[in-house]
Amino acid sequence: MIRVLVIALTFILGLNETLALDSLRARLSGRMRAASDWQGRITGPDGGFNVTWPDGSTAQYLFGAGLWVCGPSSHGPLTVVQAFNPLTGRSWMLPGTAADTLLPDSQRRRLYAARSGVHDDLPGRAENLMADAHSIVRFTAASDRQFDPSSWTFVTGVSPLPLDITQHTFSWIHGPLRDVIVIVYDVRNVGQSPLHPVTLGMAFDPDLVDAQAPTVDVHRNAMGQAERDAAYRLVRAWKTQHNGTQPHDSLGHVGLVLLEGPAKDGSIDAFLPPDRQAGIHAIRYIRSSKDILTNDQRVAFMTEKRRDSDTMFGDVRAVVSAAPVRLEAGQSMTFAVALIFAEAANMQHVASTLYDAYYGGITTDVVAGAGISELRASVVDGDVVVDLPSDISPDAVVEIVTVEGTVLERRRVAPSAPSLTFSMTQRAAAAYVIRLTDGNTVLTTSVVVTP
Structure with a gap:
């Protein structure tokens, strides 16, 4: 069954952290329960750490998804890209070791979704991904264990960027948002001086294919009206014959869509729903067909100094701020992402439902319920x-x-x-x-x- 993954991304500059998150939680957690059947469940070899996927996607997985921040290092004249990512896949793409959670790599991958552990470095099982849950992961600049991208080593008491980041992940089993994952990043400058220029982005590797596939290529898709709509950037994932070039067994499609973003002039109070985003180039869609191994390569990727054509093959994709932002000392910024798994015919409907929920509109066929507090x-x-x-x-x-x-x-x-x-x-x-x-x-x- 063909599935569509929509990546929706937003910047909300200068909002009060508590008000922003409380408002979001109130809107989203109230929609966590509804009278609707949830779909199949995948269970790890030991019977635990289940991964629940939407119907039809049991042979699919997502290679990582995480926040990348590009900015000037607080420890010398160096521009660095630091990744904040508990959903990491391959280390070269979204290095979980590049942001400290004080946890070993296997724990950082606990929300990583995969069908089996025999393909590359997949962990094979994970926490509930599609569940009525509000999960929280914190990354702190004051941690004792941080990654220095300039040397690719761990150092003590040093953070390349003076940022504290909290990641909130919302997911649902029931109701019209059961195929949606909302990830909210609160990014706070805990340094003593402004941080500028800063570029932020969501980077991921969209391999919606059988986890047993020997090779994976990503191709541009031509899918009628959705492809012609400028709001959607659709690609196709193939499973290829071993050492072959002919695609077969097409299993999925991937789309990118902007949910909301800052105003074109950089105003920090912009809260723009989709119908007001025409002509506002706050987000750019980029991809790379090459491995991003070094800090210099990551910086080039984030700042558009090196960019591959959208018509080429490529595993690494990102939705990145089109212009740098300035984060004052003590200022916080919220960066929100939505992942939507939906059949092609239902993509627009699911996206519209998400917009209604996110922007506080009336969501039909949703039974409100109390979302429980964080753990x-x-x-x-x-x-x-x-x-x-x-x-x-x-x-x-x-x-x-x-x-x-x-x-x-x-x-x-x-x-x-x-x-x-x-x-x-x-x-x-x-x-x-x-x-x-x-x-x-x-x-x-x-x-x-x-x-």
Whole structure:
């Protein structure tokens, strides 16, 4: 079945962080539950770490998706590109090691979706991707472990860019948004001086094909009206014969669409819905048919000094700000992305539904429900303490899971309990995933237990 992936991207400059995220959560979490059947589920080899895909896409996967920030290093006259990406695939494209979560690589890939682990470096299983969930990942400039793109080594106490970034991921099993993933990045300059020029972008590798395919090429697609619509940039993913050139078994299409962006003059208060975006070139669509291995190559990719034609083959694609922005000390900026998996015939309908939800319009056929709060956990005296949201049901279950996917302990939530504690006396010093399941809602967070 042909599927379409729509990448929607936005900049919201200068908005108050709390108001922006609270407003978004209120609009989106209220649409998390509706009377609609959810589709098939893929289960990892150990029975855990399920990946739920929309109907018809069980033989498809997405090679990574993450935020790239290009700007002047705070430690010398060097322009760097730093990636903030817990969904990483191949390290050359979206290097998860380029942004610190204090977690090993396998844990950074916990939201990475794939069918099996036999193709390249796929992890093979992941957290629930399509679930009633609000997942949070944080990247901090003050972390003890950061990646220096100038030398491709890890250093201590040094961050190439003085940024704290929080990634919020919203997904749904039920209702008209069940094929939608919304990712919101809050980008804050925690340095003492303005950061300029800064270019931001969403980079990804859209391989919507069988994970067993020996080779993957991406081609321009001609698909009637949607292709002629300037708002959509459609490509086609092929599965090719081993060492061959003839495409066969076409399995998917990929589209890019702008959801909202800043005004052309750089105004920081622009909130532009799609019908007001004509002629505003705040976003550009670029691609590369070459591996992006070095920092210089990444900078060139982000600043358009090196760019390949859209008619060429290419794995790496990005939706990038057309002009640099200026981020004052202490200022935050929100960068939001929507991934939409939909059949070709339903793409416009799903996109319209997302616009209605995102911009606060009336969304039909949606039953509002209360989205539960975020999940928090910490290490106290060597044990893991999980702060429980107040709005979960008595049937909720909390698990502590290894980064490889093994459930170590499962606990049912006690009525009205504000927290629960996992004893780590017999556990190794390592990163762990805390997973709360309440009906169809799944929340995850992570902790690092040190010796």
